[in-house]
Amino acid sequence: MRIATYNVEWFGALFDDQDQLIMNDRWSGRHNVTCAQQAQALGTVFKAIDADAVMVIEAPDQNGQRDTVMALEAFARAYDLRACKAVLGFSNDTQQEIALLYDPNKIKAVHDPIGVATGKKRTDGVPRFDEVFHIDLDVDATEDVVRFSKPPLELQVNTAKGNQFRMIGAHLKSKAPHGARSRDEVIRLSVANRRKQLAQAIWLRARIATHLEAGDSLILLGDLNDGPGLDEYENLFGRSSVEIVMGEDGANGLFDPNARAILRRRLAPIPTSSRFFLAREGRYLQALLDYVMISSDMCDKKPCWRIWHPFDDYECWRKTELREALLTASDHFPVVLDIEI
Structure with missing residues (x-):
């Protein structure tokens, strides 16, 4: 079975209010890329x-006028994809949903959130x-109340072979200090955003531990x-979100070889899954932001x-159409797991 994660930059901008693909020369959400160019590139990828x-990730938005599932399924029909059914969890107001596009002949995926309802009060579990999640991340002895701007999508998956996972x-949440007008504001917002992100990672890790x-x-x-060493504010809190989510090695940890590579980074080359243009510096920044982590019991199922x-993977590089499509489609690249389940 092949399972992937793909952050598609401004996917929602490619659909009209009837959830149909916009295939014209209007500019898309990506710089200097038309809707038709991005849609065709995504279809190729x-x-x-x-x-x-x-x-x-960053799936078309869900609101009173637009429907994430209908948009993704329209996209799948347009490019005759096997993965032609979609499922959405809790929607959000960021215009960047989290949804699964899947092959109904291979799996059945159902939104299946677990956990306790809290309202605004602290509860056990x-x-x-x-x-909301209550946590104190600093030393002021005052709890912070945290919400996910993009609630994670929880799925119960059953495969055609009878396996479950x-x-x-x-x-x-991104750590970028949007809206900052001075150096002090950059520092303040960066620290506040990292605190919120780490709180989300701790919340997510708690759910992971429940499953394991x-x-x-x-x-x-x-x-x-996020990733170890991605910014200077990491040292304020000791660990990156990736380390928190993965946990320790062993039965209660998750495994992703790319994540492990950046933890051992030292002087070795590290994998990357995204590429952003820094206009002020006239160069591109590459980072590993996208992950596929598996529980220890799945490590014996020949995961790859x-x-x-488009530049680091030989097959992607040598196929010109695919290489150009990857660069046009998004500022992130797909991370793919092949596994025997």
Whole structure:
């Protein structure tokens, strides 16, 4: 089985209010890329991946006028994808949903959130992801109340072979200090955003621990917007979100070889899954932000990871159409897991 995660930049801008693809020369949400160019590039990438399931990060938005599931299924029909059914969890107001596009002949995926309802009060147990989480991340002895801006998507998955596993799609909040007008504001917002992101990671880790303690097979995938050494504010809190979510090695930890590589980074080259242009510096920044993590019991099912990077992956590089499509489609690249389940 092939399972992937793919952050598609401004996917929602490619659909009209009837959830149909916009295939014209109007500019898309991507710089200097038209709607038709981005849509065609995405079709090429999704067709090439040919995955049984794709966790779509920044999926088309869900609101009173627009429907994420209808938009994704319209996209799948347009490019004749095997993964032609979609499932959405809790919607959000960021225009960046988390949804799974999957092949109904291979798996059945159902939104299955767990956790306690909290309202605004602290309760025992791990809150449901559309509720609130109480935590004190600093030394002021005052609890912070945290919400997910993009609640993770929790799925119960059953395969055609009769296997079962849990899947969680996540997109943790970015640490970028948007709106800052001075150096002091940059520092203040960066620290505040990292505190919130770490709180989300701790909340997510608590849910992961619940599944692992229950003996559930688990795949956690998506954009964690973080990695060890990604910014200077990490040292204020000791660990990155990635380290928190993965946990320790062993039965209660999750495994992703790319994540392990950045933990051992030292002087060795590290994998990357995204590429952003820094206009002020006139160069590109590459980072590993996207992950597919599996529980220890799934490590004996011959898992094989691949980042479809247009410059680092040889097959992606040598196929000109695919290479150009990957660069046009998004500022992130798909991370793909092949596994025998």
